[in-house]
Amino acid sequence: MLRVIICVSGGGTNLQAIIDAKAAGKLENAELVRVISNKKGAYALERAEKAGIESVCVSPKDFPDREAFHEALLKTVEEAAPDLIVLAGFLVVLPKEMISRYRNRIINIHPSLIPSFCGNGYYGLKVHEAALARGVKVTGATVHFVDEGTDTGPIIIQKPVAVQEGDTPEILQRRVMEEAEWILLPEVIRLIAAGRIHVTEGRVYIK
Numbered sequence: 001m002l003r004v005i006i007c008v009s010g011g012g013t014n015l016q017a018i019i020d021a022k023a024a025g026k027l028e029n030a031e032l033v034r035v036i037s038n039k040k041g042a043y044a045l046e047r048a049e050k051a052g053i054e055s056v057c058v059s060p061k062d063f064p065d066r067e068a069f070h071e072a073l074l075k076t077v078e079e080a081a082p083d084l085i086v087l088a089g090f091l092v093v094l095p096k097e098m099i100s101r102y103r104n105r106i107i108n109i110h111p112s113l114i115p116s117f118c119g120n121g122y123y124g125l126k127v128h129e130a131a132l133a134r135g136v137k138v139t140g141a142t143v144h145f146v147d148e149g150t151d152t153g154p155i156i157i158q159k160p161v162a163v164q165e166g167d168t169p170e171i172l173q174r175r176v177m178e179e180a181e182w183i184l185l186p187e188v189i190r191l192i193a194a195g196r197i198h199v200t201e202g203r204v205y206i207k
């Protein structure tokens with residue numbers, strides 16, 4: 001059984017998609033062992049509790065400096081002994097130590113087709129605002145492994161989503177979630193749990 005922890009910062013609709021996939025029997029080789037939030041009161045924490053998943057909040061506000069926060073975050077991760085760490089709207093730069101310790105075992109969902117509209121400053125609604133400002137006709141979502149850069153790790157899967165006339169950032173965000181994110185993230189967890197994802201020289205192969 002693949003032990004999965006999910007890190008969240010907000011509403012947690014991607015977390016919900018994972019919980020729903022598990023309830024629907026689509027993740028039979030994966031166990032959702034812990035949800036970690038950096039934000040107190042994040043709705044994602046309630047979603048976890050309702051689903052009976054242990055949830056823990058590690059807020060930077062409770063620590064004197066970044067180092068102490070990073071230490072606590074890593075401890076909370078390690079206690080759960082994860083095989084896979086899923087960043088589902090987790091808006092925290094991970095400690096370097098965590099990235100090297102869990103190399104190719106941390107995945108992130110990003111709401112664009114990387115390398116478009118990604119990197120520092122591109123998160124949440126800002127990504128869709130930038131896509132609309134540029135006038136792209138197609139956007140989408142990407143699930144990738146996490147490395148030391150921002151959104152630079154090996155790409156696992158991508159799905160395009162059409163931009164439509166009259167889209168606002170909010171409307172586009174919702175369509176990207178519905179048509180791409182909520183499908184891709186559980187699917188990648190399923191593939192990893194089935195041992196079907198391999199990384200060779202920075203490229204991902206699905207077998």
Ligand code: GAR
Binds near residue numbers: 012013014111181
């Ligand atoms: C999602 O759209 C996710 O792709 C994005 O934050 C949102 C979280 O929503 N992540 C990033 O922008 C990461 N760079 P959720 O809390 O409802 O899942």
